[in-house]
Amino acid sequence: MDTPAADLAVDAHLVDRLVRAQHPDLAGPLTLVANGWDNAVFRLGDELCVRLPRRRVAVDLLRNEQRWLPLLAARVGVPVPAPVRLGEPSGDHPWPWTITPWFPGxxxxxxxxxxxxxxxxxxxxxxxxxxxxxxxxxxxxxxxxxxxxxxxxxxxxxxxxxxxxxxxxxxxxxxxxxxxxxxxxxxxxxxxxxxxxxxxxxxxxxxxxxxxxxxxxxxxxxxxxxxxxxxxxxxxxxxxxxxxxxxxxxxxxxxxxxxxxxxxxxxxxxxxxxxxxxxxxxxxxxxxxxxxxxx
Incomplete structure (x- = not known):
C-alpha cells in the first residue's frame, strides 16, 4: 500500500509565502526534506525547519506537539523539535504549522x-x-x-x-x-x-x-x-x-x-x-x- 494522497498540496513556494507573511525575519532558502504520510518538512536556511500538515488528520496532532513539546523538551535530556515559532491558518494554508530547530545528523x-x-x-x-x-x-x-x-x-x-x-x-x-x-x-x-x-x-x-x-x-x-x-x-x-x-x-x-x-x-x-x-x-x-x- 502506498503513501496516502495529500488533502492539500504543499510545496516550497507555498511555504515561502507563509514564512514571509507571518515570520519575515526568518525567511530564507527552503529545501524539501520529507513528504510523509501526514506532514511535509522543509529545511529553512541552515538552522530551522518548517513542518506543515498535508492531510487534515494531522492537524490536531500538530497542535498537540505545539502545546506539549515545549514543556517536555526540558526534561527528556535529548533534543526534540519544540517550536521556535508557530504558524497560523491563513488563506494560503488553512491549518496551523510550525517552525522548529534543524538538527544535523x-x-x-x-x-x-x-x-x-x-x-x-x-x-x-x-x-x-x-x-x-x-x-x-x-x-x-x-x-x-x-x-x-x-x-x-x-x-x-x-x-x-x-x-x-x-x-x-x-x-x-x-x-x-x-x-x-x-x-x-x-x-x-x-x-x-x-x-x-x-x-x-x-x-x-x-x-x-x-x-x-x-x-x-x-x-x-x-x-x-x-x-x-x-x-x-x-x-x-x-x-x-x-x-x-x-x-x-x-x-x-x-x-x-x-x-x-x-x-x-x-x-x-x-x-x-x-x-x-x-x-x-x-x-x-x-x-x-x-x-x-x-x-
Missing part, C-alpha cells in the same frame, strides 16, 4: 541495526525521562498507548491479509502476547512512534542527536515505546536497551512483553503500508524478523 533508518546499537543506553534514558505520569488534559490516542485488546481486531486482520511472510507464526505470537496483563499504572507520556526514521544519530560521533516526530504524543501505556527494542535494534542492541531500562526502573516482564506486541503491531503496519517506501518497508521487515527471533 543521520536518520537512524539510514544506518544498519548493528550500527544503531550504541544509542541503546541513551534511548532507554530518554524513555525513562519521558515516561512519567501525564496530566489529566494530556492528549489520548485511539491507536497508540492503548490496551493491546483495542488493537487486536486490526492486527488479526492485517496478519490474515496474505501480505506478510511468516504470517501464521506472527498470528500465533500475537495471540499469545495480546493476553499480557494490561498496564495498571497511571497513563504516562508516550512518544507513540518509536521507529528508526524518528531517531537522529550524531554525524561525527556515536550518539543520539535528536528524537523527532511527536505527532503521536499521548498519555497511555509506556510499553508502546518499548517497541523500539525490535524496531530499532538487533539482538545485541536490544539486550543493552533492556538492561538499561531495568537499571532505571523502566520495564517489568509484562511491560517488555507488551512492548514486543507493540513492535509486532507497528512493524506489521509499516510493512503493509510502505509499498512505495523501501526504507520504511525494511524497518517493518526487520521488526517482524526480530519479534520472531526472540523467545
Amino acid at each position: 543521520v536518520p537512524a533508518v539510514d544506518r544498519s541495526p548493528a550500527r544503531r546499537g550504541p544509542i541503546a543506553v541513551e534511548l532507554a534514558d530518554f524513555m525513562a525521562r519521558l515516561h512519567v505520569p501525564a496530566p489529566a488534559d494530556a492528549p489520548r490516542s485511539p491507536v497508540r498507548g492503548v490496551p493491546l485488546a483495542a488493537r487486536d481486531p486490526e492486527v488479526r486482520r492485517r496478519l490474515a491479509g496474505g501480505e506478510l511472510p511468516r504470517s501464521a507464526e506472527l498470528a500465533a505470537l500475537w495471540a499469545d502476547l495480546v493476553g499480557t496483563p494490561a498496564w495498571a499504572g497511571p497513563p504516562t507520556w508516550v512518544h507513540g512512534d518509536p521507529h528508526p526514521a524518528n531517531l537522529l544519530l550524531a554525524e561525527e560521533s556515536v550518539g543520539l542527536a535528536a528524537v523527532l516526530d511527536f505527532g503521536d504524543l499521548n498519555a497511555g501505556d509506556p510499553a508502546c515505546d518499548l517497541a523500539a527494542a525490535w524496531l530499532v535494534f538487533d539482538a545485541d542492541g536490544r539486550a543493552v536497551f533492556r538492561r538499561r531500562l531495568a537499571e532505571v526502573g523502566g520495564a517489568d516482564a509484562d511491560s517488555w512483553a507488551r512492548g514486543r506486541a507493540w513492535a509486532l503491531n507497528i512493524g506489521s503496519a509499516i510493512a503493509v503500508h510502505s509499498g512505495d517506501n523501501p526504507r520504511m518497508a525494511a524497518v517493518g521487515a526487520h521488526a517482524l524478523k526480530q519479534v520472531l527471533l526472540d523467545e
Whole structure:
C-alpha cells in the first residue's frame, strides 16, 4: 500500500509565502526534506525547519506537539523539535504549522541495526525521562498507548491479509502476547512512534542527536515505546536497551512483553503500508524478523 494522497498540496513556494507573511525575519532558502504520510518538512536556511500538515488528520496532532513539546523538551535530556515559532491558518494554508530547530545528523533508518546499537543506553534514558505520569488534559490516542485488546481486531486482520511472510507464526505470537496483563499504572507520556526514521544519530560521533516526530504524543501505556527494542535494534542492541531500562526502573516482564506486541503491531503496519517506501518497508521487515527471533 502506498503513501496516502495529500488533502492539500504543499510545496516550497507555498511555504515561502507563509514564512514571509507571518515570520519575515526568518525567511530564507527552503529545501524539501520529507513528504510523509501526514506532514511535509522543509529545511529553512541552515538552522530551522518548517513542518506543515498535508492531510487534515494531522492537524490536531500538530497542535498537540505545539502545546506539549515545549514543556517536555526540558526534561527528556535529548533534543526534540519544540517550536521556535508557530504558524497560523491563513488563506494560503488553512491549518496551523510550525517552525522548529534543524538538527544535523543521520536518520537512524539510514544506518544498519548493528550500527544503531550504541544509542541503546541513551534511548532507554530518554524513555525513562519521558515516561512519567501525564496530566489529566494530556492528549489520548485511539491507536497508540492503548490496551493491546483495542488493537487486536486490526492486527488479526492485517496478519490474515496474505501480505506478510511468516504470517501464521506472527498470528500465533500475537495471540499469545495480546493476553499480557494490561498496564495498571497511571497513563504516562508516550512518544507513540518509536521507529528508526524518528531517531537522529550524531554525524561525527556515536550518539543520539535528536528524537523527532511527536505527532503521536499521548498519555497511555509506556510499553508502546518499548517497541523500539525490535524496531530499532538487533539482538545485541536490544539486550543493552533492556538492561538499561531495568537499571532505571523502566520495564517489568509484562511491560517488555507488551512492548514486543507493540513492535509486532507497528512493524506489521509499516510493512503493509510502505509499498512505495523501501526504507520504511525494511524497518517493518526487520521488526517482524526480530519479534520472531526472540523467545
